[in-house]
Amino acid sequence: MTNYIIRRLLLVPVLLFGVTVLIFGMLQFLEPDERVSLYIRGDPKSDAQVNAFIKKYCLDCPIYIQYKNWLIGTVDPVTGEREGGILFGNFGWSKTSSQPVAQLIARRFPNTLDLTLWAVGPVILVGIWLGVQAAVHHNGLIDQLARIFSIVGTSFPTFVFGLLMLMIFYANLQWFPPGRLSDEFNRIVNSDQFTRYTTLLTIDALLNGRIDIFLDALRHMFLPILTLSYISWATFLRVTRGSMLETLRQEYVVTARAKGLPERDVIHKHAKPNAMLPVVTLAGFTVVGLMGGVIITETVFNYPGIGSAAAEASAQLDVVTVLGFALFNGLILIVANLVVDILYAVVDPRVRLS
Amino acid sequence: MTTVTPTGNNELLGEAVAMRKIGRLERFLGPDNYRILQGLFKTPAAIMGTVLIVFFILVALAAPVLAPPLGKDPYTIPRDGFKAEPKPMGTEWRSKAPPLPFWWKAVTGKEEWVHIFGTAQGQYDIYYGVIWGTRTAFKAGLTVVFSTVLIGVIIGAISAYYGGIVDNILMRIVDVLYVLPGLMATLILAAVLTPLIGRSTLPVMISLIAFGWLGYARIIRADILSVKQRDFILAARVIGVPDSRILFRHIIPNAIFPTLVLASLGIGDVVLSFAALSFLGIGVDVGYADWGQVLAFARNWITSLNTYWYIIAWPGVTLVLFVLGWNLLGDALRDVLDPRLRGKV
Numbered sequence: 001m002t003n004y005i006i007r008r009l010l011l012v013p014v015l016l017f018g019v020t021v022l023i024f025g026m027l028q029f030l031e032p033d034e035r036v037s038l039y040i041r042g043d044p045k046s047d048a049q050v051n052a053f054i055k056k057y058c059l060d061c062p063i064y065i066q067y068k069n070w071l072i073g074t075v076d077p078v079t080g081e082r083e084g085g086i087l088f089g090n091f092g093w094s095k096t097s098s099q100p101v102a103q104l105i106a107r108r109f110p111n112t113l114d115l116t117l118w119a120v121g122p123v124i125l126v127g128i129w130l131g132v133q134a135a136v137h138h139n140g141l142i143d144q145l146a147r148i149f150s151i152v153g154t155s156f157p158t159f160v161f162g163l164l165m166l167m168i169f170y171a172n173l174q175w176f177p178p179g180r181l182s183d184e185f186n187r188i189v190n191s192d193q194f195t196r197y198t199t200l201l202t203i204d205a206l207l208n209g210r211i212d213i214f215l216d217a218l219r220h221m222f223l224p225i226l227t228l229s230y231i232s233w234a235t236f237l238r239v240t241r242g243s244m245l246e247t248l249r250q251e252y253v254v255t256a257r258a259k260g261l262p263e264r265d266v267i268h269k270h271a272k273p274n275a276m277l278p279v280v281t282l283a284g285f286t287v288v289g290l291m292g293g294v295i296i297t298e299t300v301f302n303y304p305g306i307g308s309a310a311a312e313a314s315a316q317l318d319v320v321t322v323l324g325f326a327l328f329n330g331l332i333l334i335v336a337n338l339v340v341d342i343l344y345a346v347v348d349p350r351v352r353l354s
Numbered sequence: 355m356t357t358v359t360p361t362g363n364n365e366l367l368g369e370a371v372a373m374r375k376i377g378r379l380e381r382f383l384g385p386d387n388y389r390i391l392q393g394l395f396k397t398p399a400a401i402m403g404t405v406l407i408v409f410f411i412l413v414a415l416a417a418p419v420l421a422p423p424l425g426k427d428p429y430t431i432p433r434d435g436f437k438a439e440p441k442p443m444g445t446e447w448r449s450k451a452p453p454l455p456f457w458w459k460a461v462t463g464k465e466e467w468v469h470i471f472g473t474a475q476g477q478y479d480i481y482y483g484v485i486w487g488t489r490t491a492f493k494a495g496l497t498v499v500f501s502t503v504l505i506g507v508i509i510g511a512i513s514a515y516y517g518g519i520v521d522n523i524l525m526r527i528v529d530v531l532y533v534l535p536g537l538m539a540t541l542i543l544a545a546v547l548t549p550l551i552g553r554s555t556l557p558v559m560i561s562l563i564a565f566g567w568l569g570y571a572r573i574i575r576a577d578i579l580s581v582k583q584r585d586f587i588l589a590a591r592v593i594g595v596p597d598s599r600i601l602f603r604h605i606i607p608n609a610i611f612p613t614l615v616l617a618s619l620g621i622g623d624v625v626l627s628f629a630a631l632s633f634l635g636i637g638v639d640v641g642y643a644d645w646g647q648v649l650a651f652a653r654n655w656i657t658s659l660n661t662y663w664y665i666i667a668w669p670g671v672t673l674v675l676f677v678l679g680w681n682l683l684g685d686a687l688r689d690v691l692d693p694r695l696r697g698k699v
Contacts, residue, residue, distance in 0.1 A: 018530030026546045045404035153683065155678035158628050159633050160670040163652055167659035178656065295537055296630055315635035326542045330533050
């Protein structure tokens with residue numbers, strides 16, 4: 001076990017180094033004058049100024065010096081201030097949104113986190129429930145329906161599904177609008193009456209005692225959550241069903257039935273816990289995947305998270321901003337994957353022994 | 355995959371096998387591979403998948419007949435004016451109508467060419483987008499799948515065959531490239547490449563290739579590692595066959611068929627990602643015949659989608675059926691390739 005964890009931990013610096021090199025490499029596709037945005041705020045006024053900045057930040061120096069500057073930044077000899085340096089959280093200046101990339105991420109990320117946290121519950125619980133039902137009624141009507149759903153579900157692109165949901169529940173029924181909050185509440189949230197304790201809107205709304213804002217936020221998140229969920233349901237359904245069918249054929253299940261346990265106990269107390277092994281891993285990866293999978297969902301529903309911000313920036317070819325998002329995403333995912341892998345080894349002894 | 359060959363002490367079985375008629379195709383492909391092909395036509399789901407894919411191939415081939423192009427570049431969706439407001443299905447062409455297909459009068463009895471699926475914002479004809487988009491889908495899908503498999507096989511083969519430090523370095527590179535989720539990675543690379551090589555299908559295709567080979571490299575590596583242990587490889591080595599010849603003539607042909615079949619079904623996923631990026635406004639220019647592009651026209655009309663439902667309905671249904679076809683087929687094949695999964699998934 002310790003052995004496995006150590007081996008897995010050793011991979012982390014490799015991944016960190018690799019991802020920074022990858023992103024730095026992509027930055028090299030830009031001309032030096034475009035890369036000035038990594039260090040200064042706003043647009044330089046003249047060509048002479050641009051050239052001065054290129055000199056100052058060594059943007060035409062050898063690659064390894066640039067890489068070092070990009071990582072830790074440069075210290076201004078006059079003011080003694082550090083400029084640039086992703087390790088200090090300076091991801092550069094976002095031209096398309098006229099603010100530092102780090103600030104843009106800090107504003108948008110809580111919304112994405114809010115959305116994913118709300119999506120995790122429905123995704124996992126409903127997915128597992130569907131899978132168990134399908135396995136218990138093997139080859140029955142529920143099973144057939146579940147199989148059709150799982151194939152059709154995986155074939156339905158999120159943006160088509162999202163647009164369809166908007167057509168039905170927004171354009172036709174006016175139930176669930178896109179966006180983050182209704183205008184009236186948006187004004188309150190941005191005023192002094194509303195304290196941002198955690199920056200997660202739904203939780204803040206509860207802490208401020210504003211049930212109406214909480215419900216309005218949920219109303220806006222309902223369709224994005226549904227869209228994020230249905231594809232994961234299809235996968236969960238398959239894995240849970242397969243694993244459950246396998247377990248139900250085991251001899252100890254026969255024993256449990258033979259000694260006269262009610263079917264409900266056989267399924268929920270004996271079979272289900274053992275069938276959950278592969279599902280636990282899947283759950284881990286799904287939670288991690290949700291964070292990356294929000295790009296399209298957020299864009300379709302006009303939801304102000306990091307996914308839609310990344311999509312907007314790349315549609316406008318604002319490379320410095322896009323790569324800032326990629327870097328942030330990469331760092332989060334390296335940590336998240338590490339946690340999932342270790343948890344997996346804790347749950348399943350076969351992994352740590354191989 | 356091991357095959358049981360009848361031996362002399364089991365004459366009955368040997369006779370039975372000998373009496374079974376073996377077709378030319380089966381002899382050419384070998385029994386294992388033949389069984390995989392048979393899997394394509396076994397279950398109703400697999401047959402439905404095959405039918406869907408054949409249908410799309412026919413549409414792609416017949417595109418110039420179904421929707422005769424207006425100018426030199428058939429992949430630019432023809433426009434009927436420049437008004438923002440979409441027009442409903444069946445509206446007549448007002449200005450600059452493309453040539454009338456010869457079957458139109460015979461089928462409908464009308465003299466004028468109409469917008470069969472209506473027009474999107476900016477009067478782009480949805481029907482043209484859907485029909486020519488089929489060609490775009492196949493072009494992008496085939497190119498990307500072919501290139502990713504090729505790169506994946508080469509990297510996976512080198513990694514597995516040489517092992518040791520080479521294997522370690524190559525697989526760590528794969529690990530690093532796997533950190534970013536597929537769509538995010540493709541998105542950023544496409545955003546970086548677009549200013550360099552201009553708006554076309556190329557930036558997205560290159561990005562899909564750059565991050566698409568990872569999975570194939572891993573699969574091929576594992577397959578080769580198992581083939582490498584077999585006796586005939588040892589025999590080849592003993593008689594002094596050079597490394598490259600062992601790798602390319604003996605190991606890869608014996609390890610690759612299942613991967614190739616599964617990979618070809620990856621076209622569905624590739625087309626889906628391609629359309630998704632187009633939908634986000636990355637890659638091709640506005641008005642390029644591509645399903646994601648047409649769907650993106652709906653983004654500005656979300657409040658009135660109940661009136662303009664046809665903007666998402668036609669390209670949406672087309673995209674879903676296309677991906678569904680490949681998924682149905684892929685499912686059937688996975689059953690054949692991995693008998694342990696049979697009847698479970």
